[in-house]
Amino acid sequence: MESDLYQQLIMNHYREPHNHGKLDPCTCHAFGKNPLCGDEVSVYCIVDQNILKTVQFEGAGCAISQAAASMMTEMVSQMQVDDLYDLYERIDQILKGELESGELSGELEHAYAAIAQFPMRTKCARLPWKTLVNALQGKTENISTEND
Amino acid sequence: MDLNQIRNDFPTLQEEVNGKRLAYFDSGASALKPRVVMDRLAQFYEKEYSNVHRGVHYLSQVSTLAFEDVRGKVQTFLNAAREDEIIFTAGTTESINLIAYSYVLPYLGKSDAILISEMEHHSNIVPWQLIAKMNGMDIKVVPVLDNGALDMQAFDNLLTPDVKFVSITHVSNTLGTVNPVKEIIEKAHANGSKVLVDGAQAAPHMTVDMQELGCDFYVFSAHKVFGPTGVGVLYGKFEVLDQVKPWQGGGDMIETVSFEGTTFNVLPHRLEAGTPNIAGVIGFGEALDYLAKIDVNWRYQHELNLLDYAMKGLKEFPQVRVLGTVPGKAAVICFVIDGVHAHDVGSLMDMNGVSVRVGHHCTEPLMKRFKVPATARASISFYNNKEDIDQWLSVFPKIFKFFG
Incomplete structure (x- = not known):
């Protein structure tokens, strides 16, 4: 089954996260936490001339939150900040199940689409993205996706 | 008492969840309703x-x-x-x-x-x-x-x-x-x-x-x-x-x-x-x-029998830790699996038709006391049967394999 394939990809990112660890120094960072389920993600960025040169994360929580953070760092690396905001919107659409399979590009987008099958868990996948966007916008207080 | 007849009184128990028969273990949060109530x-x-x-x-x-x-x-x-x-x-x-x-x-x-x-x-x-x-x-x-x-x-x-x-x-x-x-x-x-x-x-x-x-x-x-x-x-x-x-x-x-x-x-x-x-x-x-109409002693004993059956089944899985083991306890099983977050346990259970509750169960001080961030909880009611427990137990090897 196709979704099993993407579940496997999510598990790989969970077991061996990419771009993992604190970045010090960095140009911006933020800490996101969903207090009800306890998922935590810290996102660190080095932004140079409006380009996301390096994005790393660390955290603790369920497989979906941590894998989503790892996959996110892969997707946004070397991206223009303005393009990142567009991608943020797009990931939100994918997690809401608003895009057809044919409209998705790349295995990581398909992996996010697999998470959309669990509506109660999409908040876990959105947490690192919201934390990243808040870091870039300089908002670092009370970042959570539980009431979105 | 005829358990099958009792189960027929609860329409929700006849529903399928994710293409599987429903094993409902969330009665501690809210119980299903018999048709006569509706x-x-x-x-x-x-x-x-x-x-x-x-x-x-x-x-x-x-x-x-x-x-x-x-x-x-x-x-x-x-x-x-x-x-x-x-x-x-x-x-x-x-x-x-x-x-x-x-x-x-x-x-x-x-x-x-x-x-x-x-x-x-x-x-x-x-x-x-x-x-x-x-x-x-x-x-x-x-x-x-x-x-x-x-x-x-x-x-x-x-x-x-x-x-x-x-x-x-x-x-x-x-x-x-x-x-x-x-x-x-x-x-x-x-x-x-x-x-x-x-x-x-x-x-x-x-x-x-x-x-x-x-x-x-x-x-x-x-x-x-x-x-x-x-x-x-x-x-x-x-x-x-x-x-x-x-x-x-x-x-x-x-x-x-x-x-x-x-x-x-x-x-x-x-x-x-x-x-x-x-x-x-x-x-x-x-x-x-x-x-x-259903003898309360029969109901409670039936729940305790299922608890006993479930706890015996869990002995196969040393990775599973149960919180609350005091003798004479009611039929609630609060469990954690080493290295697997409770929400992931809950989702995998759900994919297999098993409804358990995950999180801190509105008892955060107790979670802190047992040093766990969250747990999964299977709460048993009198309309549950052995097949429900077997279905619940059958998910554990899948969880271990998935997170192994």
């Missing part, structure tokens, strides 16, 4: 509906009689001495808040204390914290032992003369521990303290006898006792309940109203302002009638 609601809304009390027309009489009839059913269910000891609320939470704001807050002050326990649900912690900010009373907490039992030694030591009120759960929603409430009530009364028992997790499973327990207040929710949501019960021993100050002001709770002063109605109406959840209460009455 039928009763429909019949009431179609043929008998009107507001209750003070009506002279036919429908208002029918609805008032049906509504008040349930008070008697609850009295029987609880073996309360009087019908007017039964107050309808919105749920366990509202019942506790009512006592907190209208009994403990006006009567207790800075030099007083209340005693609760480490295994309380947030609804039996936070109301006391809120009123403690107003009246300055102290909140003392009885700790929980490693096996999930209440530390009765500590209870004895904490029950000092300043403790005027004890609020304790009958059965822990997380650990399944059945507390020695009778002993607690006797000791508290000897100390001059009044006692509220949170029966939310006891009333659905076992005999709860007010005259035998002798507690001052007992609270539970209808929706966990196979009735509709939005209905709760506050039982109060008459002499004590009569001391409870008016809770919400409004219609029904008054005797006469004037701008010079208002006088209040008698119990139970004094504590039931406004239009109550008429249909919900009537549906709850039907649930109690349904339960009365």
Whole structure:
């Protein structure tokens, strides 16, 4: 089954996260936490001339939150900040199940689409993205996706 | 008893979840409803509906009689001495808040204390914290032992003369521990303290006898006792309940109203302002009638047999740790799997048709005490069967493989 394939990809990112660890120094960072389920993600960025040169994360929580953070760092690396905001919107659409399979590009987008099958868990996948966007916008207080 | 026939009484049990047969283990959060309850609601809304009390027309009489009839059913269910000891609320939470704001807050002050326990649900912690900010009373907490039992030694030591009120759960929603409430009530009364028992997790499973327990207040929710949501019960021993100050002001709770002063109605109406959840209460009455036909001892023993069967099955999986192992516990299994987050456990269970609850179960202090961020919980009801347990057990190897 196709979704099993993407579940496997999510598990790989969970077991061996990419771009993992604190970045010090960095140009911006933020800490996101969903207090009800306890998922935590810290996102660190080095932004140079409006380009996301390096994005790393660390955290603790369920497989979906941590894998989503790892996959996110892969997707946004070397991206223009303005393009990142567009991608943020797009990931939100994918997690809401608003895009057809044919409209998705790349295995990581398909992996996010697999998470959309669990509506109660999409908040876990959105947490690192919201934390990243808040870091870039300089908002670092009370970042959570539980009431979105 | 014919378990298959019982299962046929619950339409939700016939539903499929994610293409699998449903194994529902979330009755501790809310119980499924027998068809008779839903039928009763429909019949009431179609043929008998009107507001209750003070009506002279036919429908208002029918609805008032049906509504008040349930008070008697609850009295029987609880073996309360009087019908007017039964107050309808919105749920366990509202019942506790009512006592907190209208009994403990006006009567207790800075030099007083209340005693609760480490295994309380947030609804039996936070109301006391809120009123403690107003009246300055102290909140003392009885700790929980490693096996999930209440530390009765500590209870004895904490029950000092300043403790005027004890609020304790009958059965822990997380650990399944059945507390020695009778002993607690006797000791508290000897100390001059009044006692509220949170029966939310006891009333659905076992005999709860007010005259035998002798507690001052007992609270539970209808929706966990196979009735509709939005209905709760506050039982109060008459002499004590009569001391409870008016809770919400409004219609029904008054005797006469004037701008010079208002006088209040008698119990139970004094504590039931406004239009109550008429249909919900009537549906709850039907649930109690349904339960009365199934021997309570059979129900509880059946649940304990399933608990035993489940715990034996779990022995195959040393990676699974169960919180709350005290002998004589109720059929609740709170578990954690090394290296797998509870939410991932819950989702994988769900993919296999098994409904468990995950998270802190509204008992964060207890989670902290057992040093776990979250757990999964399977709560067993009398409509569960061995096939449900087998289905639950069959998911564990899949979880280990997935996260292995």
